[in-house]
Amino acid sequence: MKGVTEEHILREINWVEKNEALVSLLEHETTFQVTSLDSGLEAEVLKIATSTADYVLKVWNKESKPDVPMQYHTLKALHSHGRAVTKPLGWGTDPNGSPVMLTSYDGRPVLSVNPSKIDRLAKMLIDIHNLPLDSISGLGLPKHDFISYFYPRIEEFPDIQHPLTELVQRANMKQECVIHGDYHLGNILEDERELTVIDWTNVQIGDPRYDIAWSTVLFWIYVSEEQAFFYRNVFCADNRCEAEELKLFEAIACLRWILLSRVDHPPIRKDTIARVRSILNSNKYLGSKLLEV
Known part of the structure; x- marks a missing residue:
């Protein structure tokens, strides 16, 4: 953070809201050790180490x-x-006017999975979807137009826009629960056996079937087809959706990845395109020609 003294970083923030833990931290800690963590395109992420615990400061600069x-x-x-989410301690603005939020530090992104962990990951998302809406009635969670929110610049790519529009109409989208919007292993931290969901930039009232499908497609692309099937089956066994219904939403989700591969920079490894092609070829709503443009 430019213009901020690292050892006093938390005291130089204009805190709009803070809980008791942050109040105590500001009163009793003399210095803070700051380390940069992997940051995305939207914000700078810093690890704040103190004598008693570690925290994460996210700066939307x-x-x-x-x-x-x-x-x-x-x-x-x-x-x-x-719910298995990071604990928020406070939010405010830094000396440059950028919004910030301090949360607990909950480890590093999940690097490997097994059937037991996959089952837990799926049930964590189910728990999020099950949050009673009356408990968040005053928070002002948005209900976005699905296509315009998740498919930026879609109008530039009619080969994606046309099938997407048809699929979304067929899907009968519902906005009935809290969804994360970008649930994948990079947004899940692990500290020993504890798992925690982070990065709530896309949180909204939306369709849980899309949340499930997007995370399943990313599992398939970046973990394995076999483990994606295992993950998907947890939701089907819990009656979250039927397999055929999920196929439709996976087609919608895969079209998003195809779009992002053209307008953004999703991770692409040596086998990524082959895995995307396998999704396209195995889904009756899609076709591999989408990768040839």
Whole structure:
């Protein structure tokens, strides 16, 4: 963070809201050790080490300007209802006017999975979807237009736009619960045996079937087809959706990855395109020609 003294970093923030833990931290800690963590395109992420515990400070000092107060209160609600989310301690603005939020430090992104962990990951998402809406009724969670929100610049790619529009109409989208919007292993931290969901930039009231499908497609692309099937079956066994229904939503989700591969820079490894092609070829709603453009 430019213009901020690292050893006093938390005291130089204008805190709009802070919990008791942060108040105590500001009163009793003399210095803070700051380490940069892997950051995305939207924000700078810093690890703040103290004599008693570690924390994470997220600073939205790039192009993205999300509703940080809404994220903070959503996390408070999820955490208070026992969901596996990072604990928020406070939010405010830094000396440059960028919004910030301080949360607990909950480890590093998940690097490997096994059937037991996959089962837990799926049930963590189910728990999020099961959050009672009356518990967040005053938070102002948005209900976005699905296509315009998740498919930026779609109008530039009619080969994606046309099938997407048809699939979304067929899907009968519902906005009936809290969804994460970008649930994948990079947004799940692991500390020993504890798992925690982070990065709530895309939180909204939406369709849980899309949340499930997007995470399943990313499992298939970046983990393995076999483990994606195992992950998907947890939701089907829990009656979250039927397999055929999920196929439709996986087609919708895969079209998003195809779009992002053209307008953004999703991770592409040596076998990524082959895995995407396998999704396209195995899904009756899609076709591999989408990769040939």
